[in-house]
Amino acid sequence: MLKFIDFCSGIGGGRLGLEQNGFRCIGFSEIDKVAIQTYESLFDTKEPNLGDLTKISAEKLPDFDVMISGFPCQSFSIVGKREGLANKEKGQIIYHLGKILEIKQPRFFILENVKGIINHDKGKTLKTVLEILEKCNYNVSYEVLNSCDFSLPQKRERVYFIGIRKDFNQNFDFSKMQLKHKQNIPKIQDFLTPNEDNLFEKTLPSYETFLRYLHNKYNLNRFNLKKLLQEDFLILDTRQSDLRLYRNTTPTLRRDRQGILYVYQKKLYKLSAIEALKLQGFGTIENLKEKISPLKNTDILRQCGNAMSVNVIDTIAKQLLEQCNG
Secondary structure, eight states: OOEEEEETOTTSHHHHHHHTTTOEEEEEOOOOHHHHHHHHHHHOOOSOBOOOGGGOOGGGSOOOSEEEEEOOOTTTSTTSOOOGGGOTTTTTHHHHHHHHHHHHOOSEEEEEEETHHHHGGGGHHHHHHHHHHHTTTEEEEEEEEEGGGTTOOBOOEEEEEEEEEGGGOOOOOGGGOOOGGGGSOOOGGGTOOOOGGGBOOTTSHHHHHHHHHHTSTTTTTTOOHHHHTTSTTEEEEOSSSSOEEEESSBOOOOSSOOOEEEEETTEEEEOOHHHHHHHTTGGGSTTHHHHHTTSOHHHHHHHHHHSOOHHHHHHHHHHHHHHTTO
């Protein structure tokens, strides 16, 4: 059984994807107190929280086989400031991950980031990240993958870096990922559960704001609300100045910009915490609704915007086992 440590764990999308393939978590690292609460609720974890990644002593870590980590992406994102490695708090995380890899030499690593890192600073940031990882004694492959190709109806493009220790004498081959998911297009209604709790009530002040939004200079005369309300499970994305519509998929879930609505039986509903978790692949957790019941809906929505898509990690893990014979 391969052991892993879940660095910059968020709410554990990476963990769940690995556990579904028989990997065993021996620790996680997270500093966001609210995310830790969600993580511990979802996994009933007994493993230690190693705390701030930048303060971890690599030499004191137990041996492990797989590193999985997002490395905070706001500094590389199009919607962020695009500061990249110049951001001392967030951009520098890759150096700390590299130090741990250099000292502990796990067999594999899986790292995730926004796709904006590829072209950031005219490709210089990507070159630096690859140099850091390769110098740690790994063959590194990377690819932009979209969660909607993995049986999740969410358009979410992220870049995944897969490292295989050089003594295995191979590179991870993304082309061998047999995406049966692409032929198995999920139905959005299987992920959405409209009920009174997430009904977008007409009496809410935010509903009045929504009506004004439909009449701003970008949307005026473009949409007829009565007509929109005729189509069950039509997705409305109100996060930009102009309204954007989606069918059988949602736009990328984001941490700091919620605003996804959908139609059911001529009424509007707001995306709920349980729905966001399902769109990220957490629906396989038993008693999910009960586990998150003490937690705030708004907190989970924000956390889902930062989470790894479980199905993508699940598929990568399967391929690591196959390509490297476990």
